[in-house]
Amino acid sequence: xxxxxxxxxxxxxxxxxxxxxxxxxxxxxxxxxxxxxxxxxxxxxxxxxxxxxxxxxxxxxxxxxxxxxxxxxxxxxxxxxxxx
Amino acid sequence: xxxxxxxxxxxxxxxxxxxxxxxxxxxxxxxxxxxxxxxxxxxxxxxxxxxxxxxxxxxxxxxxxxxxxxxxxxxxxxxxxxxxxxxxxxxxxxxxxxxxxxxxxxxxxxxxxxxxxxxxxxxxxxxxxxxxxxxxxxxxxxxxxxxxxxxxxxxxxxxxxxxxxxxxxxxxxxxxxxxxxxxxxxxxxxxxxxxxxxxxxxxxxxxxxxxxxxxxxxx
Numbered sequence: 001x002x003x004x005x006x007x008x009x010x011x012x013x014x015x016x017x018x019x020x021x022x023x024x025x026x027x028x029x030x031x032x033x034x035x036x037x038x039x040x041x042x043x044x045x046x047x048x049x050x051x052x053x054x055x056x057x058x059x060x061x062x063x064x065x066x067x068x069x070x071x072x073x074x075x076x077x078x079x080x081x082x083x084x
Numbered sequence: 085x086x087x088x089x090x091x092x093x094x095x096x097x098x099x100x101x102x103x104x105x106x107x108x109x110x111x112x113x114x115x116x117x118x119x120x121x122x123x124x125x126x127x128x129x130x131x132x133x134x135x136x137x138x139x140x141x142x143x144x145x146x147x148x149x150x151x152x153x154x155x156x157x158x159x160x161x162x163x164x165x166x167x168x169x170x171x172x173x174x175x176x177x178x179x180x181x182x183x184x185x186x187x188x189x190x191x192x193x194x195x196x197x198x199x200x201x202x203x204x205x206x207x208x209x210x211x212x213x214x215x216x217x218x219x220x221x222x223x224x225x226x227x228x229x230x231x232x233x234x235x236x237x238x239x240x241x242x243x244x245x246x247x248x249x250x251x252x253x254x255x256x257x258x259x260x261x262x263x264x265x266x267x268x269x270x271x272x273x274x275x276x277x278x279x280x281x282x283x284x285x286x287x288x289x290x291x292x293x294x295x296x297x298x299x300x301x302x303x
Contacts, residue, residue, distance in 0.1 A: 012259045013259075014253055014254070014255065014259075016250070016253075017253075020150070020214075020253060020254070021249060021250035021251065021252060021253035021254075022250065022251060022252065022253025022254065022255060022260075023214065023253055023254050024253070024254055024255055024259065025142075025145065025218075025254075026145070045145035045148055045214065046144075046145060046146075047144055047145050047146035047147065047148070048145045048146070048147070048148040048149060049147060049148065049149045050148075050149045050150065050151070
């Protein structure tokens with residue numbers, strides 16, 4: 001099993017979680033992929049002690065070696081730098 | 085109901101009177117819509133509360149967990165806070181011995197939708213727990229956070245559809261407002277008064293949005 005985490009800033013529209021609805025701000029994405037390709041997604045506020053799930057936790061990759069690419073793709077889609 | 089034409093002609097002189105009475109009662113009265121939380125002050129008081137709130141950037145989410153805002157706790161008998169709000173905000177609510185509703189309907193103030201199943205209704209924390217954490221509640225005791233999360237005395241809890249509650253999530257009024265425009269005045273008042281009662285801070289953009297929402301208030 002491999003686990004990857006990345007920190008990103010959500011868009012003002014946030015990310016929809018199953019447990020608490022939309023969350024915003026500095027978030028951390030964690031993806032885990034088992035050897036047979038089952039991919040799970042979790043997300044939390046940076047520094048928080050609880051994780052939430054996002055839709056798509058039952059995705060399955062044909063090849064677990066694609067985990068890193070999928071993770072990077074998700075972060076690039078979710079990340080939105082804050083205008084300052 | 086259908087009235088005979090002759091009767092309608094005879095009563096037609098009443099129409100202007102009815103119109104005037106209807107206007108008199110609609111001016112400057114707070115909405116009597118169901119699901120309106122308690123302790124909502126008038127516009128001028130809310131304005132002075134908004135003026136007095138501290139403005140600062142949001143704090144970090146370090147250490148945050150919903151467990152640090154214990155809810156829903158038992159209020160009386162078998163009834164917890166969620167069930168108390170379901171009774172308060174619903175119409176013709178009947179409950180079983182466990183206090184869970186067995187009948188009733190709930191009008192969702194944010195989106196104007198009515199539901200008859202309590203499983204489709206969520207109790208929204210008007211100032212969300214995560215928003216409270218980064219606006220000052222991080223330094224509170226857990227007991228104080230529990231009181232905040234179960235606050236039945238002020239306008240902090242409201243029964244709304246699960247969908248609208250999920251769509252709102254942790255967002256403040258600068259990035260999310262209820263879809264039903266007619267609820268914006270009430271929503272701004274609930275938000276400001278709750279932050280005032282609990283000594284929470286505002287972000288600059290949040291204050292600007294709340295001010296324009298309050299400006300549009302007629303009551």
